[in-house]
Amino acid sequence: MLVHLSHPQRQVEIKGPKRTKELLRELNLVIEAHLVIRGDELVTEDEMLADADQIEIRPVISGGR
Amino acid sequence: MNCGKCKTKAVISLPRHNAAFCKSCFTTFVHEQVARAIKSFKMFTPEDRILVAVSGGKDSLALWHILLKLGYRADALYVNLGIGSYSEESHRKVRHYADNVAAAHGAKLIVHVVEQEAGAGIRELATILHRPTCSTCGTIKRYQFNRAAVEQDYNVMATGHNLDDEAARLLGNVLHWQDEYLDKQSPTLPASVEGFAKKVKPLCRLSEREIAAYAVVNRIDYIVEECPMAKGSKMILYKEVLNRLETESPGTKQRFYWGFLEKQTKPEPATESMAEKDQRTLHPCQSCGQPTTAETCSYCKMMAKAKTATPR
Ligand code: SF4
Ligand SMILES: [Zn+2]
Numbered sequence: 330m331l332v333h334l335s336h337p338q339r340q341v342e343i344k345g346p347k348r349t350k351e352l353l354r355e356l357n358l359v360i361e362a363h364l365v366i367r368g369d370e371l372v373t374e375d376e377m378l379a380d381a382d383q384i385e386i387r388p389v390i391s392g393g394r
Numbered sequence: 395m396n397c398g399k400c401k402t403k404a405v406i407s408l409p410r411h412n413a414a415f416c417k418s419c420f421t422t423f424v425h426e427q428v429a430r431a432i433k434s435f436k437m438f439t440p441e442d443r444i445l446v447a448v449s450g451g452k453d454s455l456a457l458w459h460i461l462l463k464l465g466y467r468a469d470a471l472y473v474n475l476g477i478g479s480y481s482e483e484s485h486r487k488v489r490h491y492a493d494n495v496a497a498a499h500g501a502k503l504i505v506h507v508v509e510q511e512a513g514a515g516i517r518e519l520a521t522i523l524h525r526p527t528c529s530t531c532g533t534i535k536r537y538q539f540n541r542a543a544v545e546q547d548y549n550v551m552a553t554g555h556n557l558d559d560e561a562a563r564l565l566g567n568v569l570h571w572q573d574e575y576l577d578k579q580s581p582t583l584p585a586s587v588e589g590f591a592k593k594v595k596p597l598c599r600l601s602e603r604e605i606a607a608y609a610v611v612n613r614i615d616y617i618v619e620e621c622p623m624a625k626g627s628k629m630i631l632y633k634e635v636l637n638r639l640e641t642e643s644p645g646t647k648q649r650f651y652w653g654f655l656e657k658q659t660k661p662e663p664a665t666e667s668m669a670e671k672d673q674r675t676l677h678p679c680q681s682c683g684q685p686t687t688a689e690t691c692s693y694c695k696m697m698a699k700a701k702t703a704t705p706r
């Protein structure tokens with residue numbers, strides 16, 4: 330599956346099928362700081378993601394000051 | 395995973411509330427959390443005129459959206475800082491939301507462009523003034539926010555500060571024992587001077603992740619990219635640390651910040667010193683004479699038990 334990441338913008342190819350939780354763990358990302366979006370819908374941690382899926386992992390932490 | 399309320403497919407799980415929600419139940423949950431904050435911290439009523447500070451990011455646009463959906467009279471102020479493509483993009487997102495959603499609720503957008511008044515963008519100003527960009531930025535944004543509120547008769551100023559912002563700020567203040575800043579962490583701050591508006595943070599019960607999820611679910615188009623000046627900030631570090639703790643034990647952030655607010659509102663009962671308390675509650679152990687609160691100390695109890703227990 331093609332996974333879009335931000336900060337900085339990049340794309341990685343990850344082998345599916347795989348649960349959301351496992352995908353985040355593989356990329357070393359904390360659930361509390363990210364949302365996983367398939368197409369344009371939010372998915373939960375236990376959702377199974379397929380090879381054909383378009384995935385965006387969106388960071389939710391913002392900083393400043 | 396299914397929604398705990400209506401049993402259809404869930405789109406988000408919230409470990410700290412031990413809950414999972416579908417899109418529409420999640421939207422209801424977020425609205426309820428904001429309504430609760432508004433009520434319990436006596437923020438405003440439907441008669442008040444609210445000015446929301448919007449940056450184009452998830453928190454402030456979600457806040458504007460929620461206030462309009464809850465039926466409040468809320469306009470917004472956007473300050474264009476003149477930070478290259480970041481400012482252009484965030485300005486576009488705010489404009490788009492104002493024209494396509496807010497206008498239909500009768501709400502308007504006020505825009506202040508730093509370059510037009512100061513002759514330069516925020517980074518150039520900071521260089522000229524020999525001040526850090528973020529503190530220059532803070533001063534300008536606070537000033538323009540106050541000015542717009544006073545000039546256009548708003549009596550409440552609302553910002554998109556969320557649970558993560560407040561918990562991270564509290565952590566920073568406590569780490570450096572900046573007591574004088576602690577008072578300013580209340581979600582409602584009364585007008586400092588007569589004629590000025592009061593300041594409120596209606597999103598203080600919601601985490602950053604919940605607000606971002608709300609924006610995605612409700613198709614609010616916000617700028618995901620960060621202000622380039624935020625890179626490497628202490629706030630981001632504090633948030634990362636808190637999120638690691640949160641992942642291990644859900645509810646940590648909320649207990650930390652809400653617990654602080656509770657302590658702040660309840661006056662401390664007259665405290666007895668530790669020495670006084672010890673002298674009142676401790677006396678010698680019946681069998682060995684060491685201080686204990688019981689008749690026999692826990693060491694002696696343990697040894698007595700070990701001796702009577704049958705050996706293996
Ligand atoms: S990161 Fe600094 S410069 Fe950027 S918006 Fe925040 S306070 Fe202003
Ligand atoms: Zn539901």
Ligand SMILES: [Zn+2]
Pocket residue numbers: 679680681682683684690691692693694695
């Ligand atoms: Zn003893």
